[in-house]
Amino acid sequence: MTPVRIGDDTIVTIHLKNKSNGHRGHGGKGPAGKRNAGKTSEPICLLPGPVAIAESVKAAFVEPLVYHRGDEFQPLFQRVRTRLSEIVGGKPAALLVGSGTLANDAVAATLAAEKSTGLVLIAGEFGERILKQARGWGLDPHTLRWDWGQTWNLAEVEATLKARPEIRWVWGVHHETSTGVLNDLPGLTRLAKSFDRRVCVDCVSSIGTVPVDLSDVYLASGTSGKALGSYAGLAFVYGYPQEIAAVRGNGPMPQYVDVLAALEANGPRFTVPSPLVRALDAAMEPLATDESRKARFAHIANLGKHLRSCIRKIGCTPLADDAIANPSIVTFAPPTGLNAAEFVTRCRDYGYLIAGQSGYLAERNLVQIAIMGDVNQDHVDGLFDRL
Ligand SMILES: *Cc1c(COP(=O)(O)O)cnc(C)c1O
Numbered sequence: 001m002t003p004v005r006i007g008d009d010t011i012v013t014i015h016l017k018n019k020s021n022g023h024r025g026h027g028g029k030g031p032a033g034k035r036n037a038g039k040t041s042e043p044i045c046l047l048p049g050p051v052a053i054a055e056s057v058k059a060a061f062v063e064p065l066v067y068h069r070g071d072e073f074q075p076l077f078q079r080v081r082t083r084l085s086e087i088v089g090g091k092p093a094a095l096l097v098g099s100g101t102l103a104n105d106a107v108a109a110t111l112a113a114e115k116s117t118g119l120v121l122i123a124g125e126f127g128e129r130i131l132k133q134a135r136g137w138g139l140d141p142h143t144l145r146w147d148w149g150q151t152w153n154l155a156e157v158e159a160t161l162k163a164r165p166e167i168r169w170v171w172g173v174h175h176e177t178s179t180g181v182l183n184d185l186p187g188l189t190r191l192a193k194s195f196d197r198r199v200c201v202d203c204v205s206s207i208g209t210v211p212v213d214l215s216d217v218y219l220a221s222g223t224s225g226k227a228l229g230s231y232a233g234l235a236f237v238y239g240y241p242q243e244i245a246a247v248r249g250n251g252p253m254p255q256y257v258d259v260l261a262a263l264e265a266n267g268p269r270f271t272v273p274s275p276l277v278r279a280l281d282a283a284m285e286p287l288a289t290d291e292s293r294k295a296r297f298a299h300i301a302n303l304g305k306h307l308r309s310c311i312r313k314i315g316c317t318p319l320a321d322d323a324i325a326n327p328s329i330v331t332f333a334p335p336t337g338l339n340a341a342e343f344v345t346r347c348r349d350y351g352y353l354i355a356g357q358s359g360y361l362a363e364r365n366l367v368q369i370a371i372m373g374d375v376n377q378d379h380v381d382g383l384f385d386r387l
Pocket of ligand 1: 104175178223232
């Protein structure tokens with residue numbers, strides 16, 4: 001048993017999986033969920049990070065290490081960047097070492113270097129975090145806030161942009177993971193364009209689960225460890241070097257978060273652990289073509305619908321309405337008579353890891369079930385058959 005720290009303050013005990021112990025691929029035959037349910041030795045991961053990792057990704061992770069300056073590594077590194085770029089409509093991706101928070105720090109650092117002011121949109125925990133990150137980099141943005149479970153109100157955004165010409169950029173979270181709400185990114189970019197303002201967006205839990213087009217976005221962040229179904233440890237920031245160069249000040253830039261330099265580099269600037277790159281490359285294989293992307297998004301959309309109906313059948317109501325929900329995660333209050341911690345423990349006893357103990361969920365008595373990783377309907381049914 002290995003105790004693992006997940007999120008700010010959750011400690012879950014993960015039982016290391018025995019290699020011979022079952023396959024959990026999308027194409028997995030048989031009711032893997034049912035087969036594994038109740039076996040304490042192998043919990044099924046329905047967390048929004050770490051996510052359930054596919055066998056092909058695990059196999060890539062344990063391949064021999066490669067020197068990050070060697071001939072073999074650069075093509076691999078660049079291929080992952082190309083793949084990241086292709087899934088969002090072609091915007092180039094800077095690949096950095098770190099988790100999603102690092103990607104958002106790099107966005108904040110890039111904005112801070114131009115010394116302009118902006119507007120942060122907040123409708124959940126991760127909106128609050130990007131505001132803290134902006135402030136951490138010396139920015140003092142305006143803010144708009146909505147209740148948990150709400151989307152961005154674009155009419156209010158419009159009124160704010162009209163009233164405050166000093167706002168040069170708007171930064172928000174595309175899929176607010178804490179609530180499960182998917183915000184209207186095309187609506188925001190259309191609006192910002194009409195006012196000649198730029199949009200930055202946290203896509204940590206959206207890219208890889210729903211179609212995302214970043215054509216009209218200035219900067220966007222993502223990570224290997226959530227919606228793309230790999231291990232945490234690589235962060236990426238999308239942007240066009242020429243657009244960043246046009247607004248960036250000439251002052252010194254902290255090296256690790258220098259998005260412009262990372263975009264311009266052909267290969268890694270600093271040490272990159274090759275297992276993380278190989279694993280992300282393998283995780284992106286199912287997203288490599290238009291067709292396979294469509295299949296992956298359809299899988300998540302259908303499974304998400306199924307998950308929401310399962311949650312309703314046990315008498316619970318998803319926090320996000322169907323019309324504004326991202327399919328890959330559902331946040332809800334546990335069934336009557338159970339608090340979040342008790343519900344999480346019950347699922348754990350049945351052999352499933354679900355979220356509910358991070359401070360921001362526990363304090364609202366909410367839990368979350370996520371299907372971002374390598375999860376199929378048998379896994380979901382395996383849990384709800386018991387509940
Ligand atoms: C998880 C998450 C983050 C932070 O990512 P870490 O990998 O935990 O650093 C940021 N934004 C969103 C939307 C997230 O879901």
